[in-house]
Amino acid sequence: MCVFTRSRAARIAASVVIAGGLLVGTSGCVFITPTATLNYYDPSDGVGATIGKVRVLNMLGIINEEGTAINLVTVLHNNGSITNVNIQFEEDGEKTTVTKPLRGGETLNLGTTPDDDTIVITGSDVEAGGLIPVYVQYGEEPGEELMVPVLEATGAYEDLAPAR
Structure with missing residues (x-):
């Protein structure tokens, strides 16, 4: 037992x-x-960043059929006070800075529809499928360089290609 x-x-x-x-x-x-x-990632075709109180959302470039101009498409949102956002890129071998005013609580669409205010980059040697460096900064905040994807004007982006 x-x-x-x-x-x-x-x-x-x-x-x-x-x-x-x-x-x-x-x-x-x-x-x-x-x-x-x-893990942080951008669930979109573009890239994003948070610079101080300003958020850069879904920044991407749409290149025209000739490959001569790129429409910089993005949404900027300011969670802080009134400021100017500086967007810098290389154009024809020189640095170009575009300044956009952005009030506190405001969301600014750049190039997201054919009627939006646009930033068009010409004289770049970047092709569709490449990356273009864009530096975004405001006020006393240190900026950030974003490697922005450049896409062809197809599908949802068909109407966003620059004319030049």
């Missing part, structure tokens, strides 16, 4: 060890893998 008890206890212990091994083996990755939702 003593043999039966040891054998039963051994089977129960073995079952517990196997069940524990299966549980850890099938869910153990959760304990060592970083959570992907904590």
Whole structure:
């Protein structure tokens, strides 16, 4: 009778060890893998940044069919007070800065529809599929250089290509 008890206890212990091994083996990755939702990314075609109280949302370039001009498309939102946002890029081998006033709480659309105010970059050697460096800054805040993707004017962006 003593043999039966040891054998039963051994089977129960073995079952517990196997069940524990299966549980850890099938869910153990959760304990060592970083959570992907904590990684910052832009869920869009463009890039974004937060510079002080100003947010740059979905900045991208739409190039015309001839490849001679790029419409810089973005949305700027100011969570702070009145300021001027400086957008700098290279045009014909020289730095060009465009300054846009942005009131506190205001959202400014640049080039997102054919009727919006636009920033057109000419004289760039960037082609569709490439990246164009754009520096965004305001006030005393240090700015940030964004590597902005340049896309062809197809699909949703068909009406946003610059005329030049």
